[in-house]
Amino acid sequence: MAGKPEGYIDVAERIVEFRTAYPNGSLQQVSLEFVRGFGTKDWVVYTAAAYRTPEDERPGIGTAWEPVPGPTNFTRDSEVQNAETAAWGRAMVATLSVDAKVIASKQEVLARTSEPIPVEIPEATITEWVEVFAGATSTGQLQAAWESSGKAGLNNNTRIVAAKDKRKGELS
Known part of the structure; x- marks a missing residue:
């Protein structure tokens, strides 16, 4: 839809x-x-x-x-x-x-739909969050950043998800 x-x-x-x-x-x-x-x-x-x-x-x-x-x-x-x-x-x-x-x-x-409303995220915002995830020094800090980006409605962006997953793998 x-x-x-x-x-x-x-x-x-x-x-x-x-x-x-x-x-x-x-x-x-x-x-x-x-x-x-x-x-x-x-x-x-x-x-x-x-x-x-x-x-x-x-x-x-x-x-x-x-x-x-x-x-x-x-x-x-x-x-x-x-x-x-x-x-x-x-x-x-x-x-x-x-x-x-x-x-x-x-x-x-x-x-009323289960499909999210498409939201265009400015490139500068994506870059900023990618840097936040890359700079996380612990899994707790990474989790807190992920929750903050979710509250901002950004956790459906593939680059943001990939940056979080990459750093999670590096910290594990």
């Missing part, structure tokens, strides 16, 4: 359409709630409003929820942001002012 899922529109694209149609419009938080133990999970529930004008009496309302903790490396620790983005997208669709073949956004669909 790499790339843009068929028929799904980025929330960023929806925002551009919304701002073009309503230059004085705004997206606002209506509520943010944490729900514990619904089913077997905890959730963050975000409701947003898309106001077409400052005086809009009937803004579009959208609600989204995300499990806490997020189920993937890309959703964990950013559950509120993901719910917020999805709620904004839904609120804009509810105003009937943005194009939507389907209501779910590209981000919502990708967040």
Whole structure:
């Protein structure tokens, strides 16, 4: 599913359409709630409003929820942001002012897949992490570096993995 899922529109694209149609419009938080133990999970529930004008009496309302903790490396620790983005997208669709073949956004669909969202890592960042792994003086230091690079979402990069594995072999 790499790339843009068929028929799904980025929330960023929806925002551009919304701002073009309503230059004085705004997206606002209506509520943010944490729900514990619904089913077997905890959730963050975000409701947003898309106001077409400052005086809009009937803004579009959208609600989204995300499990806490997020189920993937890309959703964990950013559950509120993901719910917020999805709620904004839904609120804009509810105003009937943005194009939507389907209501779910590209981000919502990708967040539910087991496939990671492709992330382009700058060459300088890759080089920096390769040097960090090469400079590790113990397996403990190497493990700590690996965990840090994972938190930064870099452990799917083949060069970073190879650098870690190479140094692990040298330290063993």
